[in-house]
Amino acid sequence: MKITIIGSTGQLGTDLMKVLFGKHEIIGLTHKDLEVTDYNSCLILKREPPDIIINTAAFHKPDQCEDEPLKAFFVNAVGPRNIAAVSKEIEATVVFISTDYVFDGSKKEPYAEDDVPNPINTYGVSKLAGEFFTKQNPKHYIMRLSSLFGLAGASGKGGNFVETMITKAKKNEPLNVVNDMWMTPTYTKDAAKVIQEIIEKKLPFGIYHASNQGRCTWFQFAEEIFRLAGLNPTLNPIRTDQQQTKAHRPAFSVLKSTRLSKHGIQTREWKEALADYMFEKGHVGRTDLTKEMP
Numbered sequence: 360m361k362i363t364i365i366g367s368t369g370q371l372g373t374d375l376m377k378v379l380f381g382k383h384e385i386i387g388l389t390h391k392d393l394e395v396t397d398y399n400s401c402l403i404l405k406r407e408p409p410d411i412i413i414n415t416a417a418f419h420k421p422d423q424c425e426d427e428p429l430k431a432f433f434v435n436a437v438g439p440r441n442i443a444a445v446s447k448e449i450e451a452t453v454v455f456i457s458t459d460y461v462f463d464g465s466k467k468e469p470y471a472e473d474d475v476p477n478p479i480n481t482y483g484v485s486k487l488a489g490e491f492f493t494k495q496n497p498k499h500y501i502m503r504l505s506s507l508f509g510l511a512g513a514s515g516k517g518g519n520f521v522e523t524m525i526t527k528a529k530k531n532e533p534l535n536v537v538n539d540m541w542m543t544p545t546y547t548k549d550a551a552k553v554i555q556e557i558i559e560k561k562l563p564f565g566i567y568h569a570s571n572q573g574r575c576t577w578f579q580f581a582e583e584i585f586r587l588a589g590l591n592p593t594l595n596p597i598r599t600d601q602q603q604t605k606a607h608r609p610a611f612s613v614l615k616s617t618r619l620s621k622h623g624i625q626t627r628e629w630k631e632a633l634a635d636y637m638f639e640k641g642h643v644g645r646t647d648l649t650k651e652m653p
């Protein structure tokens with residue numbers, strides 16, 4: 360298949376390029392090559408019409424989205440609208456990457472694909488609008504992911520929660536991390552492999568939840584990072600209401616992949632994925648990973 364990846368140097372985009380390279384004809388488009396908010400720029404997709412377009416582009420910092428709602432809607436909603444329109448015109452399948460933040464977090468048990476979204480911040484509302492626009496192309500996959508970490512780091516600039524924690528710990532900065540917000544950390548390499556399986560097996564179009572398995576709070580995520588890295592910083596659990604952030608965040612956004620299970624696809628536990636990441640990023644040697652997992 361000919362597959363075009365938008366946002367090819369981003370955290371997920373980089374892993375999609377790696378996972379799909381050599382198996383398909385891949386075209387990677389960076390932000391410089393294509394601006395999703397500009398319809399005319401999106402027409403570049405027609406030059407070498409692909410079978411599949413994967414759109415990873417996003418403005419995904421929730422607090423900044425509160426400050427810049429117009430930008431959030433342009434990138435996360437108008438962008439997917441443009442990509443849906445062009446992909447439909449060239450009869451390509453579109454894959455849109457969405458988020459656990461389309462849910463409000465009040466359910467307290469994992470959200471399935473058919474649970475009703477009710478976003479509580481601008482980022483979530485704009486991504487949900489992006490989902491609706493994506494559906495304008497009937498040949499669509501909407502992949503909801505959560506709390507991503509990947510070797511390239513967000514925006515290809517090396518940053519993600521794991522790296523932030525390790526950097527701060529090495530500077531001996533005391534760390535206050537929320538212990539009442541539940542989610543599933545997800546390795547972009549694993550998410551990329553699920554996307555690969557879905558498109559290769561030509562699964563039915565629609566929404567798929569594709570995070571890693573299990574759940575934890577951000578504090579527990581930090582604890583596991585430090586356990587693997589052999590670091591022992593001052594790590595304090597705090598409540599969400601002790602932290603000043605502009606965007607409200609769902610207190611519980613664990614996703615359940617009912618549609619993937621039906622097709623025999625299962626991702627691994629987040630702790631296993633994190634251990635793999637820590638090795639691949641060079642934070643630990645392979646033998647360190649034999650330390651017994653709690």
Ligand SMILES: NC(=O)c1ccc[n+]([C@@H]2O[C@H](COP(=O)([O-])OP(=O)(O)OC[C@H]3O[C@@H](n4cnc5c(N)ncnc54)[C@H](OP(=O)(O)O)[C@@H]3O)[C@@H](O)[C@H]2O)c1
Pocket residue numbers: 365366367368369370371372389390391393394395396414415416417418419434438456457458459486504505506507508512513514515
């Ligand atoms: N990060 C998370 O924790 C998380 C959680 C759930 C879902 N998601 C979703 O997963 C997807 C991938 O996230 P990620 O962490 O891989 O993000 P990322 O590293 O920031 O990658 C996004 C890529 O899109 C490009 N891009 C941004 N704005 C664009 C625009 N207007 N037009 C064209 N390209 C643009 C960026 O390029 P520049 O950096 O050069 O601008 C970057 O290469 C996003 O859709 C996000 O909403 C993320």
